[in-house]
Amino acid sequence: MHLHIEGSLEPELMFDLAERNGVSLVYDSVEAVRAAYAFDDLQAFLDLYYQGMAVLRTVDDFDDLAMAYLRRAHAEGVVHVELSFDPQAHLLRGVSLATQIEGLRRAMRRAARELDLSTALIMSFLRDRPAAEAMQVLEQANSHLELIDAVGLDSAERGNPPGQFAEVFARARDLGLARVAHAGEEGPASYISEALDSLGVGRIDHGVCCLEDPALVARLREAQIPLTVCPLSNVRLKVVEAMSDHPLPALLDAGLKLTVNSDDPAYFGGGVLDNYLACHEAFGWDEAVFKGLARNAIEVAYMDDARRLELLARIDAL
Numbered sequence: 001m002h003l004h005i006e007g008s009l010e011p012e013l014m015f016d017l018a019e020r021n022g023v024s025l026v027y028d029s030v031e032a033v034r035a036a037y038a039f040d041d042l043q044a045f046l047d048l049y050y051q052g053m054a055v056l057r058t059v060d061d062f063d064d065l066a067m068a069y070l071r072r073a074h075a076e077g078v079v080h081v082e083l084s085f086d087p088q089a090h091l092l093r094g095v096s097l098a099t100q101i102e103g104l105r106r107a108m109r110r111a112a113r114e115l116d117l118s119t120a121l122i123m124s125f126l127r128d129r130p131a132a133e134a135m136q137v138l139e140q141a142n143s144h145l146e147l148i149d150a151v152g153l154d155s156a157e158r159g160n161p162p163g164q165f166a167e168v169f170a171r172a173r174d175l176g177l178a179r180v181a182h183a184g185e186e187g188p189a190s191y192i193s194e195a196l197d198s199l200g201v202g203r204i205d206h207g208v209c210c211l212e213d214p215a216l217v218a219r220l221r222e223a224q225i226p227l228t229v230c231p232l233s234n235v236r237l238k239v240v241e242a243m244s245d246h247p248l249p250a251l252l253d254a255g256l257k258l259t260v261n262s263d264d265p266a267y268f269g270g271g272v273l274d275n276y277l278a279c280h281e282a283f284g285w286d287e288a289v290f291k292g293l294a295r296n297a298i299e300v301a302y303m304d305d306a307r308r309l310e311l312l313a314r315i316d317a318l
């Protein structure tokens with residue numbers, strides 16, 4: 001449920017696409033790209049992330065990117081994927097919204113047919129760009145609305161509070177779109193409250209900083225607002241020093257509705273399974289805990305009722 005499809009771009013595919021499109025990369029090898037994956041904070045990662053995705057130009061590129069990820073996810077046991085994408089990052093390079101959505105949707109249709117994977121598409125706005133630009137993108141998306149399930153909010157969090165996007169999210173609500181937002185990853189707990197109050201989001205991406213504010217924790221518990229937590233991402237971006245310091249056990253003890261996600265699997269050390277394994281190793285969680293987390297995801301994911309019932313039955317039969 002928390003997966004940036006551009007963050008699934010492995011260096012090997014980055015080089016293939018660079019060659020296919022005649023794009024030059026500042027790195028001269030796959031190893032050199034991987035060696036650059038040592039980040040001091042979210043911004044250091046974002047700089048590399050936006051640079052890497054510049055190889056994406058055509059419908060086929062978006063299709064290949066998404067299909068490669070969906071195959072890997074399927075191979076590790078994932079049954080439903082919500083792909084988030086950053087349209088502005090591509091529009092700024094002259095790649096149309098239609099190209100982006102057509103490529104991603106082509107892979108999503110194929111994954112449904114060939115892998116029995118259900119999927120949803122989340123169009124995320126960049127919070128470090130003007131709200132007026134996000135509004136323009138939303139208006140452009142009007143002709144593709146049946147292909148978009150939700151809008152999101154991501155990129156550099158500190159100094160970019162959610163409230164700036166209140167009008168954009170109100171418009172998204174009026175267009176019938178579900179809403180999510182990154183909040184409380186690097187930013188303060190108050191951004192989580194603000195995302196709930198000003199944007200009307202139904203889920204919070206990350207949200208790990210909520211523990212700073214006991215009243216907010218009580219609110220999240222009472223309303224059972226889902227948090228899409230990404231532990232390996234938090235370690236790589238130095239939100240926490242190590243898995244052993246991660247607040248996930250405290251969040252679980254607080255009775256919150258948690259799911260465990262990969263964020264940007266190519267950059268942060270792996271997919272959902274790697275995140276589950278890291279939790280098992282760090283916290284000693286047993287099968288019942290992981291079943292509970294996966295059940296939470298099925299309960300709140302963007303999927304039709306028949307699929308939800310099918311997946312709930314499958315997890316109950318485990």
Ligand SMILES: Nc1ncnc2[nH]cnc12
Pocket residue numbers: 004007042049154155156182185233263264
């Ligand atoms: N972890 C993250 N936080 C904010 N924006 C992102 N875009 C891609 N990954 C992100």
Ligand SMILES: [Zn+2]
Pocket residue numbers: 002004154182205263
């Ligand atoms: Zn994210």
